[in-house]
Amino acid sequence: MPDCDFFSWRRETLDAFQSITEACEVTTTVHRYTQSLEFDYFAFCVRHPVPFTRPKMSVFSSYPQAWLEHYQAENYFAIDPVLKPVNFMRGFLPWNDHLFVDTPALWDAARDHGLRQGITQCVMSPSRAAGLLSVSRSSLKGKLLPDDELNARLQYVAELSLMTLTRLADPSVDGLTMKLSKRELEILQWTGEGKTSAEVAMILSISENTVNFHQKNMQKKFNAPNKTQIACYAAAIGII
Structure with a gap:
């Protein structure tokens, strides 16, 4: 000892x-x-x-x-x-x-x-x-x-x-790391709260198409099939 x-x-x-x-x-x-x-x-x-x-x-x-x-x-x-x-x-x-x-x-x-x-x-x-x-x-x-x-x-x-x-x-x-824009992070946080694209658009005063555009970009970054998995991964690694 x-x-x-x-x-x-x-x-x-x-x-x-x-x-x-x-x-x-x-x-x-x-x-x-x-x-x-x-x-x-x-x-x-x-x-x-x-x-x-x-x-x-x-x-x-x-x-x-x-x-x-x-x-x-x-x-x-x-x-x-x-x-x-x-x-x-x-x-x-x-x-x-x-x-x-x-x-x-x-x-x-x-x-x-x-x-x-x-x-x-x-x-x-x-x-x-x-x-x-x-x-x-x-x-x-x-x-x-x-x-x-x-x-x-x-x-x-x-x-x-x-x-x-x-x-x-x-x-x-080296884990899963993501570089997200301020807008992507805002959308991700509200998605994690269970909000739909339409609801996120209303909250952030942007179009639903803009929300969907950012979510598609994040799906590519996370190599995720849908926005639910994006939010789950982000929570798991501490982004949100």
């Missing part, structure tokens, strides 16, 4: 992440800090809010290759409770039987691969992407830091990981 107080550790950790110049260094740095917290492995997943059915995800990991291949082959991404918003929005998420009550095969497989104790910590970026830092270890022996301090340290490592990838403009943090 770290042998320095939290604030000294925090300063040293910040310096380490600020010195990173390439994205590949994030993996080695996170691994070093999670090992100092008595964990054998880590996975840092950047999960974007859209597309809704197949959200973009990128993973940086030190997990055993056999486990990564098994996880992918079994499509555990689709059922992993750690990835459910209702769970990861809790922030500090210890792995236990209750968490995996609906996915016992996943929990059994993880332990068979040596992942017998774990925690997932979630942080959010301004673009609404979730940074999920999962740490695990093979042994149940050995004392970990108290939950509140472990929570604070894992949260800070996750935040710095996300910030560093953003600073380096790594593709993993």
Whole structure:
């Protein structure tokens, strides 16, 4: 476990992440800090809010290759409770039987691969992407830091990981971004309120044809089939 107080550790950790110049260094740095917290492995997943059915995800990991291949082959991404918003929005998420009550095969497989104790910590970026830092270890022996301090340290490592990838403009943090005009944003906001094109036209004192013209342009920008999906995507990524 770290042998320095939290604030000294925090300063040293910040310096380490600020010195990173390439994205590949994030993996080695996170691994070093999670090992100092008595964990054998880590996975840092950047999960974007859209597309809704197949959200973009990128993973940086030190997990055993056999486990990564098994996880992918079994499509555990689709059922992993750690990835459910209702769970990861809790922030500090210890792995236990209750968490995996609906996915016992996943929990059994993880332990068979040596992942017998774990925690997932979630942080959010301004673009609404979730940074999920999962740490695990093979042994149940050995004392970990108290939950509140472990929570604070894992949260800070996750935040710095996300910030560093953003600073380096790594593709993993590139989400759906849109450049909208002031008029497009106004129309989008009222569309999000459930207003029809005719109602938006009346509110903004413009023609319905103008409203439809801007909505068609936004559909192209979002690669969306209709105005409803535009509003849903915009809300998901924080534009409205």
